[in-house]
Amino acid sequence: MSIQHIWEIRAKxxxxxxxxxxHCDSERFASSDKFRLNAQKKNIDIWLIYRCVKCNNTYNMTLFSRIRTESVSKEIFSKMSENNTEIAWEYAFSxxxxxxxxxxxxTxxxxxxxxxxxxxxxEMINPDSEMLTFKIKCPFDFNLRISAVIRTALNLSSAKLNRLIEADAIWFDGKPLLKKHKIKNGDIVQVHKAKLKSVL
Structure with a gap:
């Protein structure tokens, strides 16, 4: 029986x-992982606060504008009120x-x-299956190419990866791999064992 391996990508x-x-000549803002909430009567505005990487000037990215307070779940509202990092990251990657x-x-x-x-x-010589199977765990999307992950996890040079791609030895979500493919959570990568061994 084929084993499904996990490749987990963790954003830092x-x-x-x-x-x-x-305020300055910078062209980049970084998330502060903090929220600004402004309630007026029964309506509320919520922003994610960004700061200029050079001068600390602020930019508020709108998450909710003039919505009824009951439109936001109590759990999410509580997390935002407490500047919960996990939910701040979800919005920063959205x-x-x-x-x-x-x-x-x-990105x-x-x-x-x-x-x-x-x-x-x-496992490389296990006759039960001719393919190695890998599942991608990546909760955040930041345009990462699957080819970069494959090269790292299988310790392949760019030339060896090209040879495998040309030999249709790597399949990505049921189709031959293209270098332009970007990863998303749950993607499946399959690599032909014999062809992989031939380039290692």
């Missing part, structure tokens, strides 16, 4: 925003929130680590 920081500061605010993320600014286990020789 939230993406910077590409935004010109009106494409939809950035789109609504007409701002762009600098190259996200540092990350890949947690994986090396493949043992026994």
């Amino acid at each position: 920081n939230t993406p910077l925003l590409k935004k010109k500061c009106n 494409h939809e929130i950035r789109r609504k605010n007409n701002v762009e993320a600098d 190259d600014s996200v540092e990350y680590e890949i947690l994986y286990h090396e493949i043992h020789e026994e």
Whole structure:
């Protein structure tokens, strides 16, 4: 029976925003992981606070505008009131929130680590399956190419990865891998064992 391995990608920081500061010459803002809440009668506004990386000038990214207080769940409202980092990261990585605010993320600014286990020789020669199977765990989307993850986790040079791609030895979500493929949580990568051994 084929074993499904896990490749876990952990972001170390939230993406910077590409935004010109009106106080200095900087073009990047970083999330403070803090919220600003403003309640007026039965309506509420909620922002995620960003700060210029050079002068600390603030930019408030709108999360909710003029909504009824009961429209936000008590759990989420409580977390925002307490500046919960986990939920701040969810909004900082949200494409939809950035789109609504007409701002762009600098996804190259996200540092990350890949947690994986090396493949043992026994599994490489296991006759039960001809493919190695890997599942991606990556809760945040920051335009990371799957090819970068594969090279790191399988310790492949760029040339060896190219040879595997040309030989249709790597499949991504049921299709031959293309270098442009970006990862998302739950993706499945399959690698042909014999072809992998031939380049190692």
